[in-house]
Amino acid sequence: MRAVPAGTGNLLGMTEDLVVRAEGLRKRFGSTQALDGVDLSMRRGTVLGVLGPNGAGKTTAVRVLATLLRPDEGRAFVAGIDVLKNPRQVRRKIGLTGQYASVDEDLTGVQNLVLIGRLLDLSGRDARRRADELLEWFDLSEAARRPAKTYSGGMRRRLDLAASLVGQPEVIFLDEPTTGLDPAKREDMWGVVRTQVASGASVLLTTQYLEEADALADEIVVVNHGKVIAHDTPDGLKRKVGGQTLRVRPADPARLPDVLRLLDLVAAPGTAASLDEAAGSRPGAASVPVSSDEALDKLIPALRADRVEVTELALHLPSLDEVFHALTGRVRTEELV
Numbered sequence: 001m002r003a004v005p006a007g008t009g010n011l012l013g014m015t016e017d018l019v020v021r022a023e024g025l026r027k028r029f030g031s032t033q034a035l036d037g038v039d040l041s042m043r044r045g046t047v048l049g050v051l052g053p054n055g056a057g058k059t060t061a062v063r064v065l066a067t068l069l070r071p072d073e074g075r076a077f078v079a080g081i082d083v084l085k086n087p088r089q090v091r092r093k094i095g096l097t098g099q100y101a102s103v104d105e106d107l108t109g110v111q112n113l114v115l116i117g118r119l120l121d122l123s124g125r126d127a128r129r130r131a132d133e134l135l136e137w138f139d140l141s142e143a144a145r146r147p148a149k150t151y152s153g154g155m156r157r158r159l160d161l162a163a164s165l166v167g168q169p170e171v172i173f174l175d176e177p178t179t180g181l182d183p184a185k186r187e188d189m190w191g192v193v194r195t196q197v198a199s200g201a202s203v204l205l206t207t208q209y210l211e212e213a214d215a216l217a218d219e220i221v222v223v224n225h226g227k228v229i230a231h232d233t234p235d236g237l238k239r240k241v242g243g244q245t246l247r248v249r250p251a252d253p254a255r256l257p258d259v260l261r262l263l264d265l266v267a268a269p270g271t272a273a274s275l276d277e278a279a280g281s282r283p284g285a286a287s288v289p290v291s292s293d294e295a296l297d298k299l300i301p302a303l304r305a306d307r308v309e310v311t312e313l314a315l316h317l318p319s320l321d322e323v324f325h326a327l328t329g330r331v332r333t334e335e336l337v
């Protein structure tokens with residue numbers, strides 16, 4: 001398993017490999033415990049996806065790591081630097097795209113980026129060169145000379161992303177970077193993230209799009225109610241949470257009761273077969289969670305012995321969507337008990 005829980009770095013001598021490390025972060029706003037003991041770690045040169053329902057504490061955690069907010073308790077290191085003790089040094093290493101646009105509306109696209117470059121001590125010429133390069137990457141060259149207030153929502157979002165990359169940061173924090181982008185622009189953005197990582201950057205991103213986390217993240221942290229409830233690779237989460245699902249579609253729908261009975265014989269402990277009734281699924285099939293591929297070896301002879309003809313027989317990993325709902329739902333159930 002590739003997940004590296006926070007706090008093991010010292011033991012294993014891998015601290016330098018962890019570009020973000022947070023331990024026991026707590027933050028309260030009035031009666032809301034936004035962070036309730038968050039441990040996080042991100043390996044250098046990778047993408048960490050932070051997932052969680054609205055209000056889970058994702059933005060709060062990003063703001064702490066990006067030195068914009070002091071936690072009530074806990075410690076955090078970014079690029080090996082203490083976020084609380086040396087925030088200015090941390091700021092030199094990071095780029096941040098917040099959840100809400102932060103560009104200056106009255107300046108043009110190119111002016112916004114050049115201004116940031118100058119604030120980061122680039123020469124006028126270097127700032128201009130970097131701005132032009134980023135505007136091209138983000139497909140904004142044509143709009144470069146228009147004030148940002150004339151941009152569409154997606155264009156502003158892309159300008160915001162470009163702004164976070166001006167300083168070629170070592171660690172990039174992206175809080176919902178593709179919210180409001182159309183699917184093509186979203187994929188362009190994924191390309192930009194991959195290019196940054198290929199050139200040595202590390203990226204921590206929050207997203208509401210689970211397919212985005214699946215496509216980009218090397219590891220995923222799931223946050224709920226201010227706590228980390230899972231940290232693993234996308235496939236690791238899928239295996240851990242849902243196990244696998246075996247689905248069977250009989251040629252004759254009248255045999256569904258037999259299929260359900262046979263699937264129950266190979267069900268993972270504590271689970272049972274059910275009809276596929278999820279929205280969008282074609283009726284006439286049944287599924288069951290299974291613990292291993294051996295379920296298939298047992299099921300096939302059983303179907304044959306009962307003369308059940310099938311038109312579909314498949315073993316699936318759950319989608320990240322299912323994992324997310326299983327994890328965040330499970331926490332709610334535990335709290336109710």
Ligand SMILES: Nc1ncnc2c1ncn2[C@@H]1O[C@H](COP(=O)(O)OP(=O)(O)OP(=O)(O)O)[C@@H](O)[C@H]1O
Nearest residue numbers: 029032034052053054055056057058059060061099
């Ligand atoms: N400045 C603040 N003042 C008061 N409450 C806050 C503040 N910032 C965040 N909160 C509360 O803390 C909790 C966590 O908020 P946060 O913005 O971190 O969630 P999030 O996971 O980013 O959610 P979303 O998916 O909606 O962006 C929420 O209940 C929010 O209302």
Ligand SMILES: [Mg+2]
Nearest residue numbers: 058059060099
């Ligand atoms: Mg947020």
